[in-house]
Amino acid sequence: MLMYVVRRLLQAVPVVIGTTFLIYFMVFSMPGDPILAMFGDKTPSPAVYDALAAQYHLDQPFIVQYGLYMKDLFTGNLGTTFSGEDVGTVLARTFPVTLKLAAMAIAFEFITAVVLGLFAGLRKGKLFDNITLVIGLILMSVPIFVLCFIAQYFVAIKWGWASPTVGADTSFANMLLPAIVLALSLFTTSMRLMRGTVIDTRSRDWVRTAYAKGLPARRVIPVHVLRNSLIPVVTNSAANFGVLMVGATVTEGIFNVPGVGNTLYQAIIRGEGPTVVSFVTVMVLAYVAINILVDLLYAVLDPRIRYA
Amino acid sequence: MTQETTPVTDSTEPLVSIKDLEIGFQTGNGFVQAVKGVSFDIFPGETVAIVGESGSGKSTTATGIIDLLPSNGRITGGSVMFGGKDLTKASKKEIVEVRGREIGYVPQDPMSNLNPVWNVGFQVREAVLANNMAKNKKDADKRAIEVLQEAGLADAERRMKQFPHQFSGGMRQRVLIGIGLAADPKLLIADEPTSALDVTVQRVILDHLESLTREKNTALLLITHDLGLAAERASKVIVMYQGKIAEAGPSLEILQNPQHPYTKRLIAAAPSLASQRLKSTKVSVAEAPQGEEIDLVAASAHRHAVVDKADHAGAPAIEVKDLTKVFSIRKGGFRSEPFTAVDKVSFQVPRGTTMALVGESGSGKSTVAKMVLGLETATEGEILIAGKDATALDRAEMLEHRRRMQPVFQDPYGSLDPMRSIGAIIREPLDVHKVGDKKSRQQRVNEVLDEVALPRMIASRYPNELSGGQRQRVAIARALALKPDVVILDEAVSALDVLVQAQVLQLLADLQEELGLTYLFITHDLAVVRVVADDVAVMERGKIVEKGSVEEIFANAKTEYTQKLLDAIPGANIPLGA
Numbered sequence: 113m114l115m116y117v118v119r120r121l122l123q124a125v126p127v128v129i130g131t132t133f134l135i136y137f138m139v140f141s142m143p144g145d146p147i148l149a150m151f152g153d154k155t156p157s158p159a160v161y162d163a164l165a166a167q168y169h170l171d172q173p174f175i176v177q178y179g180l181y182m183k184d185l186f187t188g189n190l191g192t193t194f195s196g197e198d199v200g201t202v203l204a205r206t207f208p209v210t211l212k213l214a215a216m217a218i219a220f221e222f223i224t225a226v227v228l229g230l231f232a233g234l235r236k237g238k239l240f241d242n243i244t245l246v247i248g249l250i251l252m253s254v255p256i257f258v259l260c261f262i263a264q265y266f267v268a269i270k271w272g273w274a275s276p277t278v279g280a281d282t283s284f285a286n287m288l289l290p291a292i293v294l295a296l297s298l299f300t301t302s303m304r305l306m307r308g309t310v311i312d313t314r315s316r317d318w319v320r321t322a323y324a325k326g327l328p329a330r331r332v333i334p335v336h337v338l339r340n341s342l343i344p345v346v347t348n349s350a351a352n353f354g355v356l357m358v359g360a361t362v363t364e365g366i367f368n369v370p371g372v373g374n375t376l377y378q379a380i381i382r383g384e385g386p387t388v389v390s391f392v393t394v395m396v397l398a399y400v401a402i403n404i405l406v407d408l409l410y411a412v413l414d415p416r417i418r419y420a
Numbered sequence: 421m422t423q424e425t426t427p428v429t430d431s432t433e434p435l436v437s438i439k440d441l442e443i444g445f446q447t448g449n450g451f452v453q454a455v456k457g458v459s460f461d462i463f464p465g466e467t468v469a470i471v472g473e474s475g476s477g478k479s480t481t482a483t484g485i486i487d488l489l490p491s492n493g494r495i496t497g498g499s500v501m502f503g504g505k506d507l508t509k510a511s512k513k514e515i516v517e518v519r520g521r522e523i524g525y526v527p528q529d530p531m532s533n534l535n536p537v538w539n540v541g542f543q544v545r546e547a548v549l550a551n552n553m554a555k556n557k558k559d560a561d562k563r564a565i566e567v568l569q570e571a572g573l574a575d576a577e578r579r580m581k582q583f584p585h586q587f588s589g590g591m592r593q594r595v596l597i598g599i600g601l602a603a604d605p606k607l608l609i610a611d612e613p614t615s616a617l618d619v620t621v622q623r624v625i626l627d628h629l630e631s632l633t634r635e636k637n638t639a640l641l642l643i644t645h646d647l648g649l650a651a652e653r654a655s656k657v658i659v660m661y662q663g664k665i666a667e668a669g670p671s672l673e674i675l676q677n678p679q680h681p682y683t684k685r686l687i688a689a690a691p692s693l694a695s696q697r698l699k700s701t702k703v704s705v706a707e708a709p710q711g712e713e714i715d716l717v718a719a720s721a722h723r724h725a726v727v728d729k730a731d732h733a734g735a736p737a738i739e740v741k742d743l744t745k746v747f748s749i750r751k752g753g754f755r756s757e758p759f760t761a762v763d764k765v766s767f768q769v770p771r772g773t774t775m776a777l778v779g780e781s782g783s784g785k786s787t788v789a790k791m792v793l794g795l796e797t798a799t800e801g802e803i804l805i806a807g808k809d810a811t812a813l814d815r816a817e818m819l820e821h822r823r824r825m826q827p828v829f830q831d832p833y834g835s836l837d838p839m840r841s842i843g844a845i846i847r848e849p850l851d852v853h854k855v856g857d858k859k860s861r862q863q864r865v866n867e868v869l870d871e872v873a874l875p876r877m878i879a880s881r882y883p884n885e886l887s888g889g890q891r892q893r894v895a896i897a898r899a900l901a902l903k904p905d906v907v908i909l910d911e912a913v914s915a916l917d918v919l920v921q922a923q924v925l926q927l928l929a930d931l932q933e934e935l936g937l938t939y940l941f942i943t944h945d946l947a948v949v950r951v952v953a954d955d956v957a958v959m960e961r962g963k964i965v966e967k968g969s970v971e972e973i974f975a976n977a978k979t980e981y982t983q984k985l986l987d988a989i990p991g992a993n994i995p996l997g998a
Contacts, residue, residue, distance in 0.1 A: 317532040320488050324527070325547040325599060326520025329512075335546075336535050343537075415583045416536050 113411075113418075117404065124400040128393065132185075135392045136178050139385040146170070146385060185393060191386030193379075199390045202375060207394075209282050210364070210371035213291055214356035216284070220295035221302055222349045229306025229345070230338060236311055244307075248300035256297045260366040263293050277368040290367040294360055298352050305348055309341040316340075343413045347406055354402035358395045434461035435502070435607055435639050436485065442497035443477070443484045454480045456663040457498065462607060462639050467630075469642040469654035469671070471686070473917045477663040479528070482609050482643050486523050487515050502607075521551040524600035524638075526629075528612040530592035534584035540595055541580030544568060544602065551603035563602070571598030572628045590621040597629060607639045615645070618780050618944060619988035626653060645917060647686050648947075649990035651675045659683045689922035690947075735807030737906050737938035738769040738792060743801035745787050761787045763962040764801070769955070771905075774932065774939040776953035776970075778946055778985065784962040785942050789910050792940065793827055794818060806905065823853050826899035830911035832891035836883040843879030846898045853902060868897040871934075872927060889920035893927065900931070910942045925952055947989045950974060958982045 147156065147164050156164070165171045169180050184191065190199035232241040251259070267289060268276035274289045275281075313319065314337055322336045323329075361373035368374070372391060379387040411417045443455040455477040462468050470478040483489050485500050485507065500507040507518065519525070527533040534543055544564040545557070554560035561580070568576035571594040584592055593613060600608055610629065614622035630653060633640045644650050650657050651671040658668040659680065667680040678684045745762040762784040769775040777785045790796035792803055794810060803810040810821055826849070829835040836845055843865050850861040866876050872893040883891055892912065899907050909928070913921045929952065931937055941953055949956055950970060957967040960981045966973065977983045 315490065317527060317529060318535040320483075321525070321527055321533045321596070321599070322535070322546070324486065324488055324519055324525035326516060326518075326550040326603070327546065328516050328550075331546075331550075335538075340535065340537055414537060415539075416585045 113408075117408070120404045120407070124397075124404075127400060128396055129182075131396045132182065132389060132393050133178065135389050136181065137174070139383075139388055140174055140177070142383055142385075144383060146383075149383065181389070185390070190390040190394075193384055193387050199387055202387070203372070203391065203394055206370055206372045206375045209369060210357060210360075210373065212282065212284075213287055213294070213360070213364070213369060213371060214353055216287060216291035217294035217298070217356055217360075218349055218353045220292055221298045221352065222345070224295070225299055225302035225306050225349070226338075226342070226345060229303040230310055230333075230341070232303070233307040233310025233314070233341075234333070236307075241307070244303065248303055251296050252300040256293070257362050257366060259293050259297060260290075260363055263289055264366065278370070279368055280370065282370065287369065290360075290363050290369055293367075294356065294363050302345055302348055302352070306341060306345045309344055310337060313337050313340045343410070346413060347410050350406040350409055351403070354399050354406070357398050357402060433463075435464045435466075436462045436641075437501040438481075438485070438498070439501070440498035441481065441484060441500065441508075442495065443480050443489065444494055444496050445490075446492045446494070453496075454493075454663055455484065458660070458663075458665055459498075460658055460665070460668060462641060464606065465634075465637040465639055466656065467633070467640040467642060467654040468656045468658065469644060469650035470658045470660055471644055471647050471650045472660035473645055473686075473919060476660040478643050478645075478660045479611050481660070482611050482641060485609065485641075486519050486525065488519075488525065520547060520605065521603045522605055522607070524603070524605035524608040526593075526596050526600040526608065526610040526613045528615060530589050530596055530617070533596055534592055536584055539581050539583050540568075540587065543584075544580075544595065544599055547599045547602040553603050567598040567602045568595065570601070570632065571595065572624075573598070589617055590625065593617060593625055594628075597625070597632075601632060601636070601638070604636055605638060607641065608633060609641045609643070611643045612645065613642075619946070620780055620984055622990075623988040646990055647675070647683075647690050647918075652990050659686065686918065689919045735804070736768040737771040737806060738767075738775070738940060739802075739804040739807075740768075740788070740792065741766050741802040741804070743788065743791060743803065744799045745784070745791060745796065746799045760962050762791070765957075765959070765962075765964050766801075767955075767957050767964065767967060769906075769938055769940060771938055772932070772936045773954040774941055774952055776941040776943060776949040776956045777959060778943060778949055778956060779959035780944055780985075782961075783959040785944075785959050786910055788959075789827070789908050789940065789942050793825060793908055794821060819853065823849075823902045824904050825906040825908065826902060826904040827908045827910060828892070828895045828899050828912040831915055832888050832895055833883075833915075835895055836891055838883050840882075841879065842881055842883070842886070842894055845883070845894060846879070846901050849898060849901050855902065864901060868900045871900060871931065872897045887920070888916055889923055892916060892920075892924050896924070896927065896931075900935075903935075904937070906938045906940065908940045908942070911944070912941075913948060914943065914945060921948070928952065945989075946974075946985050958985065 146168075147161055147170065150164070162171070169177050172180070181191075188200070190203070192198055193202060228244050232244045235241050264276045268274045275286055278286050278290065319332060319336050322332045327335075358372070360371075361377050363369070364371045364374035365377055372395065376388065376391045376395075379391065438461070439459045441455055441458045442453065444451050444453045458477070458481055460468070470481060472478040480489070480493065484493075484495055485502075487495075487507065487510075489495070495508045498508065502518065503522065505514065507515065510518070534540070541561070541564055544567055545560045548554050548560045548563045548567065554563045565576045565580060568579070573579060573591060573594045579587075579591075584595075587595065597610075597613070600610070608629075613629065614625050617625065626649070629640070632638070640654075642650065642654055647657075647659075651674070654671050656669065657671040657674045659666045659674065659682065661680070661682045666682045667674060667678065674683060675687065678687055743762055743765045744760065747759045747761055748757065765784075765788055767775065767777075777788060779785045787796060791798045792805075792810070794813075798811055801811075805821060805825065808821075813821055840848075843862075846865045846868060847861050850856070850864060855861065856864070865879055869876050869879065874890065874893050874897065878886070878890070878894075883894070886894065895912075896907075912928075913924050916924060925948070928939065932939060939952075941949070943949060953970050955967065956970055956973045957964045958973070958979070958981065959965070965979050966977065966982050973982060974986065977986055
């Protein structure tokens with residue numbers, strides 16, 4: 113088990129280097145001069161310009177800049193934003209917000225998908241199954257920003273049940289609406305996965321054996337059908353959690369949630385190189401970590417899987 | 421064995437009385453009737469066997485009794501009277517009460533019938549608790565351990581916490597038998613309880629099942645495709661054919677004096693009941709309609725002449741000297757230890773004869789086959805093919821070597837590429853070896869299809885459209901395409917139904933006669949050996965413990981191991997009628 117985790121972490125090293133290099137290269141290639149940008153309308157004197165260029169290593173070739181940046185990154189120095197704030201501080205402020213939003217969304221998505229998927233699977237081809245299929249297809253085919261606007265318009269503005277934007281108040285109640293919208297956008301795949309697995313598991317030999325033992329359906333369904341069907345759905349939702357943690361840029365933007373997705377988007381618009389690269393690096397690390405956890409979770413759920 | 425034990429018929433009331441049972445399935449092609457009016461009784465303590473090939477409706481009948489049919493199955497008529505109630509009309513709640521408590525069930529495939537995510541103890545305890553055999557969890561645990569011990573599972577207490585995948589097939593089947601008997605039911609339905617197991621394990625399990633049911637005076641309904649096994653274990657045999665009962669009666673009577681043509685065919689085809697080597701019966705094959713009546717019990721004098729005539733003077737087709745294979749097995753972490761799978765094995769196969777390599781799973785017989793085929797490298801020893809050392813070949817020589825020696829594998833479902841047509845599958849070896857041009861290859865495909873008695877038009881079809889027997893014929897056709905001298909058959913008929921098995925074995929005998937092929941026949945089934953082989957080598961734990969001609973081995977086995985394998989042939993000791 114420990115060997116497996118170590119090996120997976122070692123595999124993450126080339127992933128982190130590869131992604132940061134790519135992002136760094138793209139930011140480096142963006143048009144515009146970062147020093148001139150710092151001065152806005154004014155033009156700095158050549159002496160000041162050179163001094164700043166030297167301070168930020170902008171006079172060095174690309175590969176040296178990248179190396180120096182990586183060195184800083186691993187000593188915990190994530191750089192500063194244009195407004196002079198430490199990138200680390202910004203991350204510490206925005207990351208928990210995204211984490212909370214992601215956790216709420218996944219909880220909604222998982223519970224509804226499992227419950228509706230189970231009943232749809234047990235009533236395959238019946239009315240309930242068809243209704244969930246149609247609703248699921250609608251939710252899946254509508255782009256997420258449309259879902260966001262519909263929710264904002266009806267729930268928040270027309271009916272006044274929630275605040276249309278989150279803003280600084282990131283309480284549970286205030287984030288409920290974006291979390292539900294996110295959950296709805298992910299719901300269909302999980303629900304259909306659950307439904308399919310339930311149908312498949314139900315016809316397994318061990319389920320027949322369970323009935324042959326004399327167990328009533330109210331025990332066979334949860335213990336031998338639901339429990340086994342959860343394995344792929346749990347891992348799917350956990351992987352979705354990894355995706356959401358990296359920031360639901362569109363949803364966070366529309367609902368003005370002060371999370372990583374929103375912040376990153378603003379940084380890209382403003383061309384804030386250091387913020388973008390540092391955010392992406394941390395996100396890649398978080399994503400890799402979640403995926404290792406998903407694989408370990410799989411071993412917990414399925415006793416046949418043991419990592420050596 | 422046990423046919424002399426008379427059924428305990430102290431009660432004149434049947435335990436279960438099945439009348440005109442009809443069961444059908446809703447399929448893509450409409451409603452299909454699988455069981456068409458089946459009637460029989462089971463008396464308390466009696467063992468009844470239902471015999472038939474796959475698709476005969478025997479399993480459907482069994483699962484229909486306690487309403488365990490797949491979701492598309494439905495009972496359309498008749499009645500199942502049990503304890504004064506008609507189970508076909510019982511409510512869900514009533515059926516749940518009967519299942520487990522009154523009627524136990526042991527399923528066919530031990531690999532798929534235990535839930536992989538729960539430990540074994542949990543699954544046995546569940547059966548105990550479901551039928552009120554224990555008041556609390558602690559009692560249930562005690563009873564579960566008891567049940568597993570009764571089912572013959574050594575150190576049951578420790579094994580309770582283990583998961584099914586940590587058990588062998590035989591052990592899992594013991595767990596399932598334990599579950600079936602956990603609540604001391606009056607009737608146990610065992611649906612092919614041992615078909616997935618090794619012969620020797622099969623025997624142990626059946627012996628155990630027999631003594632358990634006798635001890636508790638449990639009636640047993642045994643479903644099997646093996647007539648020999650049925651006759652040996654049951655007092656009454658019911659032969660099913662195409663959803664109907666073809667014949668029913670006391671087992672010895674059925675076996676010695678079969679009335680229905682289907683039963684006669686089954687008896688003739690069962691290798692476990694035959695006693696002579698197959699000879700080529702080209703005439704009978706030509707006369708008999710496709711897939712019908714092949715007499716396996718035919719005399720073999722002719723065969724003896726052929727074997728005697730075989731070229732003993734020249735180099736043997738296959739000669740193996742001190743062949744050894746050592747694998748290294750991982751012991752966790754970075755440690756590994758050597759494991760000798762094949763240990764100094766030597767044998768010769770004269771040209772034009774059949775050598776059978778017999779043993780239980782894990783005895784190293786398949787590893788020998790792989791090494792002879794060059795799919796696995798030998799650690800030590802020599803393999804001489806027609807006098808030429810096969811262990812020291814360069815690439816070009818290896819290709820030629822493989823052309824002369826072709827394999828046929830066990831699973832006709834797994835060894836054919838489902839995405840390619842039959843013609844393409846058979847042609848592939850010709851393409852690989854660049855034999856002739858496109859037209860002559862097509863010609864050769866037609867030729868081998870004729871040789872294995874498949875219609876030529878089958879070339880454009882795909883494996884999933886064929887039956888198991890047809891697929892195995894395709895696998896043989898593919899092996900023959902290159903006109904090899906030697907065919908290595910690795911459990912080539914083990915996955916087939918008796919009747920189909922008989923056809924394929926007959927085909928192999930005919931081809932050998934016609935083309936002068938040499939066979940190396942790998943199998944765990946000594947019954948098959950008796951009808952196909954000239955010589956036998958018995959392997960145990962990597963070593964050849966005994967070898968000789970088939971007559972010698974069957975008449976006078978020297979080692980205990982061989983005797984054990986011989987005893988494991990179901991029905992071997994039942995005297996046959998005409």
